[in-house]
Amino acid sequence: MSTLRALQQRTLQAVLDDKPPRLRELRGDGLANASSRMDVYRQGYRIRLRTALEAEFPGLRLLAGKRFERLLESYVAAHPSGHYNIRWHGAGLAAFLEYARPWCARPALAEMARLDWLISTAFDAADEAAVSAMDLAGVPAVAWADLHLRAQAHLQIVPFTRNVEAFRRAADADGPRPRLRRHRRPRHLLVWRQALAVRYRPVEDDEHCALTAAMRDESFALLCDRMAEHHGPANASRRMAQLLRRWLDDGLMAGWRLQQDSM
Amino acid sequence: MIASIPRSLPCLGYGLGLRVEYYEALLEHPGPVEWLEIVSENYMVPGGRPLVWLDRFRQRFPLAMHGVSLSIGSTDPLDDGYLARLAALAHRIEPAWISDHLCWTGVQGVNLHDLMPLPYTEEALAHVVERVSQVQEVLGRRILLENVSSYIRFADAQLTEWEFLSAVAERADCLILLDINNIHVSAHNHGFSPLDYLDGVPAARVQQFHLAGHEQGGPLLIDTHDAPVVDAVWQLYVEAVSRFGRVSTMIERDDHMPPLAELLAELEHARRLAAPLLQDAA
Numbered sequence: 001m002s003t004l005r006a007l008q009q010r011t012l013q014a015v016l017d018d019k020p021p022r023l024r025e026l027r028g029d030g031l032a033n034a035s036s037r038m039d040v041y042r043q044g045y046r047i048r049l050r051t052a053l054e055a056e057f058p059g060l061r062l063l064a065g066k067r068f069e070r071l072l073e074s075y076v077a078a079h080p081s082g083h084y085n086i087r088w089h090g091a092g093l094a095a096f097l098e099y100a101r102p103w104c105a106r107p108a109l110a111e112m113a114r115l116d117w118l119i120s121t122a123f124d125a126a127d128e129a130a131v132s133a134m135d136l137a138g139v140p141a142v143a144w145a146d147l148h149l150r151a152q153a154h155l156q157i158v159p160f161t162r163n164v165e166a167f168r169r170a171a172d173a174d175g176p177r178p179r180l181r182r183h184r185r186p187r188h189l190l191v192w193r194q195a196l197a198v199r200y201r202p203v204e205d206d207e208h209c210a211l212t213a214a215m216r217d218e219s220f221a222l223l224c225d226r227m228a229e230h231h232g233p234a235n236a237s238r239r240m241a242q243l244l245r246r247w248l249d250d251g252l253m254a255g256w257r258l259q260q261d262s263m
Numbered sequence: 264m265i266a267s268i269p270r271s272l273p274c275l276g277y278g279l280g281l282r283v284e285y286y287e288a289l290l291e292h293p294g295p296v297e298w299l300e301i302v303s304e305n306y307m308v309p310g311g312r313p314l315v316w317l318d319r320f321r322q323r324f325p326l327a328m329h330g331v332s333l334s335i336g337s338t339d340p341l342d343d344g345y346l347a348r349l350a351a352l353a354h355r356i357e358p359a360w361i362s363d364h365l366c367w368t369g370v371q372g373v374n375l376h377d378l379m380p381l382p383y384t385e386e387a388l389a390h391v392v393e394r395v396s397q398v399q400e401v402l403g404r405r406i407l408l409e410n411v412s413s414y415i416r417f418a419d420a421q422l423t424e425w426e427f428l429s430a431v432a433e434r435a436d437c438l439i440l441l442d443i444n445n446i447h448v449s450a451h452n453h454g455f456s457p458l459d460y461l462d463g464v465p466a467a468r469v470q471q472f473h474l475a476g477h478e479q480g481g482p483l484l485i486d487t488h489d490a491p492v493v494d495a496v497w498q499l500y501v502e503a504v505s506r507f508g509r510v511s512t513m514i515e516r517d518d519h520m521p522p523l524a525e526l527l528a529e530l531e532h533a534r535r536l537a538a539p540l541l542q543d544a545a
Contacts, residue, residue, distance in 0.1 A: 004387050005338035007417070008370040008379075015375055025382070027418045029454065031482045037452075040414040040485060041377055048376050080373040084332035084345050085304050127310035196312045 015041050016080055049076045049089055056090040057116040059168035062177055064109060071103060090117055108162040108180055115164050115200070118156050118191040122198045125154030130194070130251035143258050145221035149214045149247075150255035152192055157208060157215075159186040165200060194251040206230040210243055211252075219259075268466050268508045271405070272360055272438070275325050277530050278513040286316055288523040290323065295530055298359070300513050303330040306356075307348040314355075321356050327471070327511075328358040329440075332374070333398065335408065336367035336381045336391050346401050353402060359511075360470060362407035362440045365391070365428055382417035383427040388434070395435035407470050408432065409440035412448040412477070412486030424449065425463035432468045439464060441507070442473035443500045444492065444515075448484040457499050461506050469507045474500060474533060475515040489518035492529055497536060504537045512537070 007025055014020040015038075026034035050072045054061060061068045075096050081089040094113035097103040103110070130152070139147060166178040188208045191200045203211065209230065210223050218226075220240070227236035227243075247253055276297035279285070289296065299320055306317050320326065332345060353361055366378040381387045399405055410428055422430065432439050441464065450457040476490030492500075492514070504510070514529050 002338060002386065002390075004382065004384070004390055005370070007382060008338055008367060011379065012370050012373060012375065015377075016373070025417050025419065026415050031452065031454065032414075034415065036481070037415045037483065040480065040483065041375070041379070044377055045375050081369075081376060082372050082374060084334075084342065084368075084374060085307070086374075086376045124308035124311035124313055127314075193311065196315060 014038055015045050018077070046073070046076055048086060049081060052086040053090055053093065056087060056120045057093065057113060058171035059116045059164060060093075060109065060112045062171040063112045063164070063167045063180070065177070071097070071109070074100065074103075087120070090120060093117065108164060111160050111162055112164040112167060114158060115160070115168055115189065115191070118158065119168065119198050119200065122154050122156070122191055122193045125152075125193060128152050128254040131248060131253040131256055133245065133248045136248070136256065139258070145219060145224075146258045146260050147220040148217055148257050148259055149220070149253050150217075150257075151211070151215045151252055152254045155190070155192040155215075155252060157188050157190050157203065157212060159188050161186050165189055165202070168200070190252075192250070192252060199250070206239065207243055210240065211247070214247075270467060270470060272470055274509050275327070275359055275511040277534050278324075278327075278511065279526055279530065280329075280513060280515045280517070281320060281326075282516065282520065284520045285523050285526075290319065292523070293323070294523075294527045295534070296324070296527070298325040298327065298511065298513070300327045300329045300515075301356075301358075303328045303349060303352060303361070303363075304332055307345075307352055317356065326356055326358050328353060328356070328361045329409075330361070330363040331376075331378070332368055333363035334368040334374075335363060335365065335394050335398065336379075336387065337370050338367075338390070339370050339372065341394060341397060346398065350402055353404075360407055360438070361402060361404065362409055362471065364411050365408040365431060366411045378411040378413075380411060380413035380415060380417075380424075381427070383420040383422040383424060384417075385421055388422070388427060388430055391431050392435040395431065395437050399435070399437065405437050407438040407440040409442050409473065410445050410449075411442075412445040412452075412484075414452055414483055414485075416453055423455065423459075423463065424453075425460045429463060429465055429468075432465060437468075438470040439468045440471040440473060441469050441503065441510075442475070443503055444473065444475040444477055444496050445486060447493075447496045447499055448477050448486050451484045458502060461499075461503055464507075466507050469510055472500065472503060472507075472510050472512040473515050474512065474529070487518060488515050491521075491525070492532075497532070500533065501536050501540070504540045509537075509541050 010023055014023050028034035053072050064071050075093055079092055094110050094117055097110035097113050161183055163181045170178050188203045189200055190203045209226050213223055213226055224236045224240045227240045231239050278298035279296050281299040281301045306313050364378045369375050446457045446460050474492050475488045476492055477484050478487045512533055514526050516526060
């Protein structure tokens with residue numbers, strides 16, 4: 001190992017460790033000793049990561065309240081940053097809260113972190129044009145059964161057991177802390193970006209079923225079959241048309257094609 | 264007065280660091296801002312709002328790219344993915360130049376998100392020179408390297424900081440972004456003369472100046488970019504202009520963001536200080 005590499009490894013540990021050994025390579029002077037000079041980097045690392053995480057997790061900040069600072073400190077201590085963009089250190093926070101004590105005892109924290117992070121990543125996800133109702137106006141009536149829709153690549157549908165979206169909305173609006181509620185059964189939230197605005201909303205069971213089917217590249221005919229399971233054959237097409245209209249208005253779809261399903 | 268020093272890249276005049284807080288104000292009232300420096304990593308993203316704004320500014324201003332994560336001095340391998348994204352961004356906006364820092368930001372896959380100083384040794388010099396050459400080959404252009412503020416120094420240093428910076432620039436054939444505030448901060452923290460620093464840097468390789476504020480953290484000065492430029496740094500800027508002549512200059516502000524007018528006033532101050540020294544320079 002080169003002298004330079006060994007020095008960098010020891011310096012790295014001196015920044016990361018809570019009680020680092022003295023680095024004999026460092027020189028202090030009458031202005032400041034080596035240890036207090038090193039503290040500038042040690043403190044700076046922790047402050048920078050905490051500041052970056054605070055910006056990415058406003059919902060979690062509101063939900064965790066006074067615990068937020070300690071929560072971030074424990075995450076930063078357990079997980080050194082590995083990405084060149086400091087913001088991406090947030091990618092592992094939800095998983096950390098899911099398994100690390102004492103945070104794992106409050107599942108709402110991990111759920112909140114997951115929603116905050118989905119919103120953060122949608123913010124600068126790749127741009128795709130949105131399909132409009134006008135784009136589909138020319139599809140012949142007989143061909144609709146063979147229509148396959150392609151959702152925006154960044155679109156996410158995630159189950160939540162708590163009303164974490166209320167905390168995010170309150171945080172964005174600088175509003176009061178809502179009351180945390182547990183759903184009787186998991187509800188799905190849809191997170192996506194429409195043009196430049198990140199949006200999220202709950203989806204009902206039938207929409208979740210149809211939208212995930214569309215994301216699996218199922219044809220429009222199959223989507224209607226799935227609606228029939230929820231609403232009966234007589235109402236399936238009408239409900240599917242309603243959903244499609246909303247998907248197009250929301251800019252959820254990035255493409256479409258006509259292709260017969262293979263038998 | 265100072266004679267004109269030939270340089271390979273154009274002088275862009277007086278600019279600012281592009282920050283979200285000033286997006287709208289800069290487009291509506293750019294005032295005397297002649298160019299903008301972006302933080303490269305903020306725009307190395309797949310899409311969305313950052314790139315939309317960047318394209319708007321690209322239409323209105325010359326841009327320079329300034330990175331914080333190249334980690335040119337690290338003993339980890341260069342990050343090919345990072346370099347590819349950096350090159351893609353450069354292809355998109357065709358910046359006047361691309362800069363980063365003469366430092367290392369991490370090792371063993373860990374990123375400290377800080378500008379860690381190098382030991383100023385022959386071993387580190389050879390290592391950095393080799394990597395600058397690799398980066399310049401990937402990007403197809405010469406890069407600028409900036410001197411960092413530092414709080415530690417290594418006992419086995421064989422060169423001064425300015426000797427190290429100059430040797431990297433000469434041997435790797437790269438250019439220099441001279442941060443005047445960083446010279447002031449490090450000179451205070453390590454007890455060297457900032458004028459010795461200026462005198463030791465090859466003038467023809469100095470392509471850009473940074474000006475910024477700092478704070479007093481106990482006995483040390485800390486490079487925080489959260490306050491106005493102090494008088495001592497303005498005085499050092501005058502010394503720099505008297506040595507290096509007409510050099511693209513910009514104000515960096517990253518925290519405690521004031522109204523844009525305050526930064527524009529600082530920019531005007533820089534212009535007024537430099538003007539008498541540059542009257543005869545081309």
